[in-house]
Amino acid sequence: MRTLTVIAGLGYLLLQGCVTINIYFPAAAAEKAADKIIDEVWQLKTPNQTAPAAPTSPQPK
Numbered sequence: 354m355r356t357l358t359v360i361a362g363l364g365y366l367l368l369q370g371c372v373t374i375n376i377y378f379p380a381a382a383a384e385k386a387a388d389k390i391i392d393e394v395w396q397l398k399t400p401n402q403t404a405p406a407a408p409t410s411p412q413p414k
């Protein structure tokens with residue numbers, strides 16, 4: 354009887370370990386979120402911003 358209980362318990366654990374949860378995102382919502390992120394990144398790189406000038410070394414005399 355104890356062996357049957359152990360086998361049933363292991364079978365139950367095995368079945369529980371095989372459960373997967375699938376989450377489906379609507380394609381339109383995912384695309385909208387991606388567009389928003391891309392727009393935010395491009396706003397960080399505006400053409401009005403220039404790279405800082407490289408430091409110049411002093412001229413030898």
